[in-house]
């Protein structure tokens with residue numbers, strides 16, 4: 001094995017080991033060519049039968065504000081329903097995160113692209129696999145962002161108000177919003193989160 005290959009391998013592992021969620025960003029615009037690279041990394045993810053059942057939407061301008069309002073309203077309703085005394089503060093904080101994120105990418109499942117393996121097979125498993133592949137696409141994007149000197153965070157918010165998100169972004173009925181990635185230049189560098197030890201949660205069965 002050549003030295004160069006070893007170094008790429010080490011760099012790749014280092015990239016994976018040092019990624020962490022970042023929620024505060026500099027007010028710096030991300031060049032479009034970097035956005036393209038992140039989107040391409042998402043599109044390279046594995047998917048069931050290579051169906052690539054995803055839709056990526058870069059949300060900016062007035063759409064970003066509308067999405068922020070919509071996610072806030074949904075979150076506020078939920079918090080109020082649960083009698084949270086800090087509902088307004090929390091909802092406002094979530095809204096600020098959305099509208100201030102330098103780059104927002106919504107990852108959705110496009111149900112029209114799912115393919116049952118055999119006619120008798122239930123769509124349910126295909127749907128699960130589709131969502132699993134979206135998660136792979138999201139992680140690819142976060143790693144690509146990290147590689148490019150950016151950072152980001154995964155937000156589950158769209159999952160809780162899919163109808164609203166579809167409506168505000170005028171997405172087709174078959175599009176299921178799942179993941180919102182907020183990405184930007186990190187405000188400060190942070191150490192990776194503490195993780196469970198891999199050798200304590202992994203088993204070998206021989």
Ligand SMILES: Cc1cc2nc3c(=O)[nH]c(=O)nc-3n(C[C@H](O)[C@H](O)[C@H](O)COP(=O)(O)O)c2cc1C
Pocket residue numbers: 019020021022023153154155156157192193
């Ligand atoms: C499925 C999923 C949903 C998540 N939802 C949110 C979210 O709604 N808001 C948020 O701030 N972080 C969210 N995160 C990020 C996690 O909080 C974060 O990955 C976790 O704390 C571990 O930190 P790390 O990413 O720095 O390793 C989510 C992550 C995953 C995988």
